[in-house]
Amino acid sequence: ALVDGCVRLLRRWGCYVWRQNTGGSRYGKPGEPIRWVRFGQRGISDILGWTKEGLGVAVECKRPGGRIRPGQQEFVNELAERGGFGCMVHSIDDLQGLWAIYQLRRSLRHASPQNG
Numbered sequence: 035a036l037v038d039g040c041v042r043l044l045r046r047w048g049c050y051v052w053r054q055n056t057g058g059s060r061y062g063k064p065g066e067p068i069r070w071v072r073f074g075q076r077g078i079s080d081i082l083g084w085t086k087e088g089l090g091v092a093v094e095c096k097r098p099g100g101r102i103r104p105g106q107q108e109f110v111n112e113l114a115e116r117g118g119f120g121c122m123v124h125s126i127d128d129l130q131g132l133w134a135i136y137q138l139r140r141s142l143r144h145a146s147p148q149n150g
Contacts, residue, residue: 039126054080090119092110098125099124
């Protein structure tokens with residue numbers, strides 16, 4: 035429910051985003067060797083996409099009390115360092131607050147004398 039709610043909200047804000055499923059599955063018929071197939075990149079966020087300005091979006095969604103794994107933190111940090119919106123949220127309220135901060139920082143950067 036959290037991932038779907040975040041996707042809907044980001045889309046309302048003009049972002050092009052999708053749920054990025056990752057994981058793995060075992061395959062093999064009885065009597066044959068079992069093989070493990072991984073889907074997606076390890077550490078990639080639950081939601082990926084870009085803003086209407088073309089900047090990357092990555093949102094890792096966790097249940098209340100859930101903790102982000104090191105690979106997931108590295109992924110959102112890397113995106114944020116490159117100017118995109120990368121974060122971890124426990125709720126829609128978290129997403130709204132972090133998005134507001136992101137937008138404020140972007141507007142301040144564009145308004146600085148160095149950029150104009």
